[in-house]
Each structure stands twice: as structure tokens, then as C-alpha cells.
Amino acid sequence: MVSVSAVMTPNPAVCDANTSVRDVARMMLDNDCGEIPVVDYKGKPIGVVTDRDICVRVVAIGGDGTTAASDAMSSPVRTVAVDSSLQDCVALMENARIRRVPVVDGEGKVTGIVALADIALAGKNKETAKVVKEVSAPAPN
Template sequence: MELDTLMTANPACCGRDTPLREVAMMMSDNDCGMIPVVDEQGKPLGVLTDRDIAIRAVAGGKDTTRATAGDYMTSPVRSVPVDTSLADCCAAMESGQVRRLPVVDMDGRLCGVVAQADIALNGDPSKTAEVVREVSKPS
């Protein structure tokens, strides 16, 4: 199975200077828990998760009214090329202990996101169990 058949193509993304509140609204509008942060050419710089916002910003007592995606994004970003096999994508998720991976085209521009849920809905049940187990191990 190819990544482009199971990933979310053309995902919502933001720039480093996008206000944190706007990113949270994007997550709500798109029913997702991660927004890739890209540069002017559309190349991933980092990712911002709902957990980053809740734990790093809100629970950390930070001033979220002036915060931007760049202030709280996880960087450097892990990504996989669109021609990556499903097995290699799963291995990358497992080794990085991440539930979502940006997918880039041949020019390194964001073209999709593959999530653990995509694998669960479209992949082999035993592979899904393995990914969930490895991603969820305490670090």
C-alpha cells in the first residue's frame, strides 16, 4: 500500500508566525491534533500538536495571546517522502515514537500527513498493533 492512498493529502498547515490561537482553531476546524509548520516554500520546519499547546503553553502559564506556532512547535521535524513504503513509514513512526508524520514530495514540500489512525483504518491489524505498541512505549 502506498502512502498517498492513505495519507491526508494537502493538510492544513501554518507558518512560524501564525498565532497560537489560530493554530488551535485550525485543529478544531480540521478535526486534527497536529498542524505542520512550513516555510515560504511549503517545506516543513516543525509540527505543533494539541499537546504542545496544552502542556507547553497553557499549563506552563505562558502568555498565549501573543504566542506563535514557532514558539511552541517541535523541531526539527521528522518527515517521510511520499514514495516511502508503508512498512518504512511505520518503522519511522516507531523509531521516533510519533503518532503522525508529515509526508513530503520530491522537492521536500509538504504534501500530506500520515497518522496512526490511517494505518489502523487501512493497514494490517498486526502491523497496527505493533505501531501502537512501539509508539506508546515510555521513552
């Protein structure tokens, strides 16, 4: 059984709730990613800011780069433990319709992130297609 630790991106960039979305966007650019976990003072995730969150929750309503991450983040955050199976991670992504999942250690601190691309690189074409289909499907009404 494959563990999420085998496919995750380790030590992802993180921010705190007061970080500006301009700085969050810069982190995304510098780290070639589309999600930055928002952590509390202990390093535990309290939300995530995605590139889409910045577009929809800030830019689309006339906000600017000084907006705090806490005003743009999606919360509550869904996570998986570092020792979780990739199968459990995929199930969470499918059920929650999310494209990225922060990975937490035994203390609940962010230690990695699993994205669809990580699953695509680790998986078989048929499995990858199924995950992409489930995550991308419109939410039922």
C-alpha cells in the same frame, strides 16, 4: 507494497512560524486533526505543532493564545517522501515514537500527513496493535 500516498490525508492545513497557537488550535478544530505542520515561505516543513505541544509548551506555563507557533512547535520535524512505502513510514513512527508524520513531495513541500488512525484503517489488527504499542511505549532512559 503500499505507498504512504495511498493512506495519507492529502493537503493538510499548515501554518507559518508566526501563526498564533490560537489560530493553530482553530485549524486543528476545523480540520479534525491533532497536528499542524509549520512551514517556511517555500512550503517546506520546519516543525510541527501538536495539540499536546500547545498544552505543555504554552498553556501549562501560563502562556496565551498569542504565543507564536515557533514557540510551541516540535523541531526538527521528521518526514517521509510521498513515494515512501507504508512500511518505512511505520518504522519511522515506531523508532521516533511519533503518532503523525508529514509527507513531502519531490521539492520537500508538505503534501500530506500520515497518522496512526490512517495506519489503523489501512492495516491489519495485529500490525496496528504493534505500531500503537511501539509508539506509545515510554522512551528508554
